[in-house]
Amino acid sequence: MKQTSTASTREAVHAQEQTHGTATLGPLLCWAVVFADIGSSIYYVPGILYASVSELAGFFVLLTMVVFVLLTLKYAEVSQRFPEGGGVVSVAAQAINSWAGALGGMLILVSYFLTAAISCLSALQYFGVVVPAVLPYVLWITIGVLILLGCLNWIGINESAKVSLIGALVAFGSDLAILWTVFTHLSVGQVWSLFVDVFSRQSLTPTSILVGFASAFLAFSGLESISQLSPVMKSPRKKVIGIALFLVVLTIGTTSPLLTLLATVLQPKEAADPILSTQLISLLGGHWGNLFLQTEVAISASLILVFASNTAIIGAYHVFMALARMDFFPSFILKRNAFRNTPHWSIVLATGIPIVILLAVRGEINQLGDLYAFGLLGAFTLTCLGIDVIRNRDRSQARHMSRAAAIYEEALTIPTLPSEAVTALPQASRNGQKAAAVSLSGISTRPSALERLGKGVWKELDFWLGVLTTALVALAWSISVVSKPQAALFGGTVALCGMAVASINYMRRGRPPIAVTQIGPRQRDALLVLLASHDEQSLTAIKAAIKESQGKPLIFLYLSDQLPERVATPWEIVDPYLEDEDARSVFAQAEKWARAAKVPRHFIYRESKNTNPALVWRFLQPSEVIVSPQLAEQLRDINPDRIRYELTPHGKVAHFLKHW
Numbered sequence: 326m327k328q329t330s331t332a333s334t335r336e337a338v339h340a341q342e343q344t345h346g347t348a349t350l351g352p353l354l355c356w357a358v359v360f361a362d363i364g365s366s367i368y369y370v371p372g373i374l375y376a377s378v379s380e381l382a383g384f385f386v387l388l389t390m391v392v393f394v395l396l397t398l399k400y401a402e403v404s405q406r407f408p409e410g411g412g413v414v415s416v417a418a419q420a421i422n423s424w425a426g427a428l429g430g431m432l433i434l435v436s437y438f439l440t441a442a443i444s445c446l447s448a449l450q451y452f453g454v455v456v457p458a459v460l461p462y463v464l465w466i467t468i469g470v471l472i473l474l475g476c477l478n479w480i481g482i483n484e485s486a487k488v489s490l491i492g493a494l495v496a497f498g499s500d501l502a503i504l505w506t507v508f509t510h511l512s513v514g515q516v517w518s519l520f521v522d523v524f525s526r527q528s529l530t531p532t533s534i535l536v537g538f539a540s541a542f543l544a545f546s547g548l549e550s551i552s553q554l555s556p557v558m559k560s561p562r563k564k565v566i567g568i569a570l571f572l573v574v575l576t577i578g579t580t581s582p583l584l585t586l587l588a589t590v591l592q593p594k595e596a597a598d599p600i601l602s603t604q605l606i607s608l609l610g611g612h613w614g615n616l617f618l619q620t621e622v623a624i625s626a627s628l629i630l631v632f633a634s635n636t637a638i639i640g641a642y643h644v645f646m647a648l649a650r651m652d653f654f655p656s657f658i659l660k661r662n663a664f665r666n667t668p669h670w671s672i673v674l675a676t677g678i679p680i681v682i683l684l685a686v687r688g689e690i691n692q693l694g695d696l697y698a699f700g701l702l703g704a705f706t707l708t709c710l711g712i713d714v715i716r717n718r719d720r721s722q723a724r725h726m727s728r729a730a731a732i733y734e735e736a737l738t739i740p741t742l743p744s745e746a747v748t749a750l751p752q753a754s755r756n757g758q759k760a761a762a763v764s765l766s767g768i769s770t771r772p773s774a775l776e777r778l779g780k781g782v783w784k785e786l787d788f789w790l791g792v793l794t795t796a797l798v799a800l801a802w803s804i805s806v807v808s809k810p811q812a813a814l815f816g817g818t819v820a821l822c823g824m825a826v827a828s829i830n831y832m833r834r835g836r837p838p839i840a841v842t843q844i845g846p847r848q849r850d851a852l853l854v855l856l857a858s859h860d861e862q863s864l865t866a867i868k869a870a871i872k873e874s875q876g877k878p879l880i881f882l883y884l885s886d887q888l889p890e891r892v893a894t895p896w897e898i899v900d901p902y903l904e905d906e907d908a909r910s911v912f913a914q915a916e917k918w919a920r921a922a923k924v925p926r927h928f929i930y931r932e933s934k935n936t937n938p939a940l941v942w943r944f945l946q947p948s949e950v951i952v953s954p955q956l957a958e959q960l961r962d963i964n965p966d967r968i969r970y971e972l973t974p975h976g977k978v979a980h981f982l983k984h985w
Contacts, residue, residue, distance in 0.1 A: 350486055350557050350895070352568035357490035358554060358636075358895060359573050362547030364496055365633035367581050368626045369447040370544045371588040372602030373694035378537040380523045380593060383586025385537035386544045390582055392801075393545045395794040397570045398787075399709050403552045404566045406715070406843075411898040412552035413708045414647060420711035420718075423838035424827075427653045429707045430644050431823035433549065435700025435816045437644070440546060440637035441679040443693040445471050448630035450603040450690070454623035460600065464688035468680050474635050475676030478642070481665045486895065489632060496629045499622045500580040503606065506614040507587055519590050539702070539804035543694060544581050546701050547633070548573075549708070553640060556899040584609075603690055640896045641675035642668060650903035652834050653827035698805035699816025706802045709795035716788050836913045837920075841902050841930040851878045853947040854915075855938055855956050858886045858907055862953030862976045867915045869971060869978040870951045871922050877948070878925035881915050882941060883908045884933035884959075902930040939963045942981075950981040957981075 350358070374382035407415040413433050418426025446467045453460040508516070551570060558565045588596070588605040595601040595608055607626060611619025646668055649658040662669045686692040806813040831838065854870040856863045870879055887905050902908060912928050919926040939962035942950060950960060954970075957979045965981040 349559065350554055350565070351559050352565050352572065354486040354490055355551065355554055355558060355565060355569035356572040356576075357493040358486050359547065359550045359569065360493040360497065360576055361489040361629055361632050362550045362636055363545060363573065363577055364493060364500075364547075364580070365444055365447075365626075365629045366544050366546055367500070367584050368451060368606050368630060369443060369603060369690060369694070370581075371585045371605045372596060373543065373691055374537075374540055374585065375589050375596040375602060376691050376694075377540050378533070379527060380590050380596075381527050381529075381533075381537060382541075382589045383520070383582055384523070385541040386585045387582040389538060389541035389544065389801075390578060392542075392794065392797050393548070393577070394574055395790065396545070396548060396705065396709070396798065397551075397574055399712050399791060399794055400548055400551050401566045401570050402712055403708060404555045404558070405563055406712075407552065408555045408558075408562065409898060409900045410553050410556045410896070411647060411900065412549050413704045413711070414644065414898065415900075416711035416715075417707050418840040419842050420714040423651065423840045424824075425707070425711075426840060427648060427651070427827050427838070428820065428824060429704060429711075430648045430653070431820040432700050432703040432707060432816070434641055434644055434823065435819050436546065436549075436697070436704055437637045437641035437675070438678045438682060438819075439693060439697045439700065441471065441634045441641070441675070442467075442683050443690060443697070444630045444634040444637065445474075445679070446683065446688060446690055446693070447603060448627045448634065450600075451607055451623045451626040451630065454604050454607045455620055464683065467688065468683060470631065471634070471638075471676055471680055471683075474631075474638055475672055478635075478638060478672045478676075479662070479665065479667050479669055481667050492625075492629045492632050495625045497576055497580070499610075499625045500584060500606075502618060503610045503614070503622065504580070504583055504587075506610065506618065507591075510613055516587070520586065523590060535800075535804045536808045539698065539801040539808065542702055542705075542801055543697055544585065545577070546697065549704060550636070550640075550896075552708075553643075553896040556897060557895055599691075636896070637679075638672070638675045641678075642671035643896045643898060645671040645674055647898040647900070647903070648827070650900075651838055652836055653830060653838065655826075655830055692811075695809050696812045696815045698802075698809055699812040700819075702798060702802035702805055703816065703820075705798045706795065709791070709798050713788075713791055713795050716791060720788065836909070837916045839909070839912045839916055839928050841912070841928045843929070851880050851945070851947045853942065853945060853950045854879055854881045855884070855950060855952040855959070856881060856911055857884045857933060857956055858905075860953055860955055862955060862978070863911050864914060865973055865975040866951050866953050866978050867911075867918060868975070869973060869980075871918050871924055873949070873951065873980070874922075874924050876924065878927065879915075879919060880927045880929065880945065880947065881912065882929045882931065882938070883911065884931055884936055884938070886933045901932075905930070937962075946983075948983065950983075952979050952981070953977075954979055 370386070371382055374385065378385055403412060403416055407419075409415065413429035414426045416426075417429035446463070449459060449463045449467050449470065453463060459466055511519075551566065551573075555562070584606060588609050592605060592609060592612070596605060601608065604623070607619050607623040610622045645654060645658050648654045649656060649671075658670050658674070659668060660670055661667060682693070682696075686696075852870055852874055854866055856866065860866075867881070885901070885905050885908055887907065908930055912930075915926065915928070938956075938959050942960065942963050950963075950965075952960065954977050960981060963981065963983075965983045967982045969980040969982065971978045971980060
């Protein structure tokens with residue numbers, strides 16, 4: 326029954342790892358938000374890619390589509406592991422350290438700035454199909470629209486997921502209408518012949534393949550949106566993410582490669598024209614369809630591109646706020662106006678920087694596309710690397726704790742018992758065992774040895790497939806740095822400036838950044854330090870733990886009763902720890918002392934009302950729990966081998982010792 330107890334303990338502990346806020350988005354709305362971001366890329370990518378790889382643009386989008394599918398698997402895991410949102414910021418911080426999280430924030434900001442600029446500019450260029458008079462003034466009108474979007478965000482009006490759903494459905498319907506129209510005039514065989522003719526005219530070299538592969542990632546910018554929706558996803562989150570990303574892959578895979586191929590191969594003269602290359606999809610519909618389709622596509626493209634631009638502004642100012650809460654950016658970024666209670670300085674930065682970029686490149690969309698690669702691929706690479714590190718950490722811990730790994734694997738292989746058999750068990754054996762008796766049939770559900778082997782093989786395959794994904798994305802990033810030095814110069818400069826600001830602000834504040842983690846695998850050689858809100862003996866317990874550790878890792882578990890009740894919004898990083906000043910001060914002091922003593926440490930932050938310390942103790946199985954007498958009562962359910970009280974110059978500390 327001990328294994329059953331461990332299984333139910335794991336379930337109880339993991340049940341506490343829930344998101345804060347109100348979950349509102351199901352699979353369809355999540356798809357709509359992500360498609361409205363990724364799906365908008367098709368309207369400007371063909372022209373940008375044509376400038377660098379000519380008529381092979383469609384081929385390279387199709388080639389990169391394979392890596393895009395692998396990337397969706399990585400981002401699905403990001404969304405599951407980090408329900409507070411944050412994407413690359415949260416992943417890099419927990420996998421590596423807080424400074425890596427800050428770097429991830431700088432990279433995604435570079436991507437957001439360029440998304441806002443290029444999407445808004447493309448929206449006005451497509452609108453020029455309907456009203457050609459705007460084209461001579463498209464740069465200044467674009468700047469005006471960005472200012473308007475900034476004002477709307479200052480007022481507090483953001484497009485909802487339902488609005489994105491309408492825009493996504495209209496855009497996807499328009500894409501299908503164009504494909505249907507073209508394929509009613511051309512057979513699949515004729516399209517294939519066009520594709521083959523391209524290779525007869527264009528020579529592929531190793532260099533051109535690498536450059537085209539790296540450049541085509543622009544067609545899939547926006548995938549990171551799924552990780553920013555975690556705080557507002559409905560449960561079960563894993564199912565919602567799976568369905569939403571399946572729909573994303575299906576819809577993007579159906580439209581993006583084909584539309585890019587047709588828009589460039591069938592319209593080589595338009596693709597080479599500096600003005601017409603920004604309207605290729607609409608012109609494709611008009612040439613093979615009629616004026617109505619051309620106008621409808623131009624209008625729907627303009628709307629979804631404006632949505633994408635606004636999404637980038639929202640994402641950027643939320644990242645600004647998260648980095649400010651983490652003490653990397655000055656605190657004035659967090660200030661809210663009294664009129665609408667919106668973060669006006671964050672919004673000003675998120676809107677103003679894209680405007681500066683537009684002015685710097687004089688509205689040249691191809692230059693914006695060239696600048697895109699560094700931030701986008703950098704964020705993708707750091708996210709993938711972070712997930713690999715976390716996965717490998719889990720594998721290493723399981724490998725070096727064979728007993729813990731065995732219990733973990735057997736948690737789902739316990740034979741089920743009839744209810745009357747469970748009733749006959751002694752009461753002490755039934756405590757916390759409800760998860761074991763889930764069947765009234767008495768039929769065993771223990772997987773066979775072949776099933777367990779298959780599960781282990783799949784885990785290994787999944788891990789190495791993730792490593793391959795990281796390698797491919799990192800390769801694309803490296804290629805872009807070499808082939809597009811202006812992108813590396815721009816993105817690197819922005820990221821370095823951001824990290825410089827973070828370093829200066831860190832030195833000014835003097836509080837080390839802390840990356841809190843989730844409750845992880847057990848560590849029987851570790852010491853668990855229990856801390857809580859308004860506990861005057863917290864620092865005393867920390868000092869005693871560091872003195873007692875003798876090189877053993879310390880796990881600082883802070884139980885907070887100060888979590889604010891509020892509703893999360895998309896792209897918001899809902900991390901209550903960043904808003905709990907008492908917890909951050911206590912953890913900062915623990916970090917300083919533990920670092921000075923060169924003691925390994927981990928920091929866990931949880932709600933006191935949803936966390937039973939006894940369950941955490943049973944799951945982690947530390948060799949010792951150190952706690953102030955004020956909190957010792959919360960451990961009344963554990964059964965230590967010995968309790969020792971230590972009287973220090975600053976107060977009394979309790980030591981709960983256990984030999985597992």
